[in-house]
Amino acid sequence: MFYKDTFTRRLILITLFVRLAVLGYVLFFNPLGTDFFTFPDSLNYTHPAHTLLEQGTLLEAYTNRPLTFRTPGYPLFLAIIWGIFGQSNAAVAFWQIILSTALIALSYQAARVFLSQTAARAAALLCAVSTVYWAYSFAYLSDVLFAFLITSYLLAALLYIQKTKIAFLLWASLLLTAAVFVRPVAYNMLFISLCLLVIHHRKDGVKKIAKTAAVLLLPFLLCTGAWQLRNWKQTGYTGFHSSAAYNLYYWNLDSVARANGLPAQEGSRLLSQALPPDFNNWPLSQQDNWFKQQAKPMILKYWPEKLLRAPYWLAKTLLGGSYTQLSRLFLGRPPLTEEEFSYQLNKPAPIPVKHLRRLSDWLLLGLCFLQTLLTAGLAFAGAFLLWKDKTKRNCLVFIGIYILYFWGISSTFFGAGGRYRAPFESALCILGGAAAAVLWNKLTRRKKPAR
Secondary structure (H helix, E strand, O other), X not given: OHHHOHXXXXXXXXXXXXXXXXXXXXXXXXXXXXXXXOOOOOHHHHHHHHHHHHHOOOEOOOOOOEOOOOOOHHHHHHHHHHHHHOOOHHHHHHHHHHHHHHHHHHHHHHHHOOOOHHHHHHHHHHHHOOHHHHHHHHOOOOHHHHHHHHHHHHHHHXXXXXXXXXXXXXXXXXHHHHHHHHOHHHOHHHHHHHHHHHHHOOXXXXXXXXHHHHHHHHHHHHHHXXXXXXXXXXXXXXXXXXHHHHHHHHOOHHHHXXXXXXXXXXXXXXXXXXXXXXXXXXXXXXHHHHHHHHHHHHHHHHHHHHHHHHHHHHHHHHHOOOXXXXXXXXXXXXOOOHHHHHHHHXXXXXXXXXXXXXXXXXXXXXXXXXXXXXXXXXXXXHHHXXXXXXXXXXXXXXXXXXXXXXXXXXXXXXOOOHHHXXXXXXXXXXXXXXXXXXXXXXXXXXXXXXX
């Protein structure tokens, strides 16, 4: 266990202390105060949290209708903190720091399931210096809570692969369910997990497959089904969340802008202007159908362009160091306008030129890039090395599919960046730990005097 390992225990305590010290700096000395906690997307979480506390129900930010666009996980998290500690930015940051620091322990524990202690320590160290987890501990966004839950699911799944105990599978289902309620992007992991589960037990007979499939599926389907029932009763909408079709429609915004000879950011405005009159008053199911009908021809038209751009977006997510948020956190600058901040979040350019005004900005950018490059490089090397070991292939295949899913689904749209690496950053750290352990062993072996 991580708490029995002196190195990891000290690493966790030091990281926690430093992050809390940074929180103190933000509260008392950072010229931006806690203003930079709020993002354009934050109101979609904070408003329903407020209405839950004040009115006993979750309501949408802009319409005050029952919440369907977002799922209730993160608003509920905020409401619990605010209900206990008051509506304090410091309290939210404190508990998100606790979760982001706990990711170090989860990374160590997940690596230790099938790797050496040295590899697990290296995974923990890589996680501790992750720019993503540092940056978004100080934000009203669901990234840290989601990363904590989905990494917990990853740990439970690896334990099941290695030990095949039904309790681990049940925990995996419950944790995946909780993660989906925070960010629905994890929903497809249920079907991926089910396929891998059937393959894992392909030689164990139909009864074994049916039993394990039921353990994986039932908790998930009962909980998500209950939320869909709530949606139907309160709004007449039977889906799990209403942002899926919306995202499908706006997924093409950069291609639409380019086709009209405009900057990519203008695509959102063009698509919004194309909405029918009184569209926001339509029933949600009717809105969904319209979004899907409009999105289909755009996807068919623009998929070659999307395919050509995919390597760039994939690289941007993998190597994005969340520099914009970190420069506000550590340097307190620049105080961007809303338009400039939106540009930085969704910039098509690889370098955040609007931020780079002083030497300290360039130094921080360089450190961010080195951290992400090191983690990504070690992760690819670790995957290559582990593939050679047949005893570890089952775990490697699962982690590889897990990474590819979250990496791919988070990168094939305009605005992809380092923030969307949060769900699979811990998995990269685990694979990176495997490579780092090999390098460490080679280095220490060379230093030993010959006998």
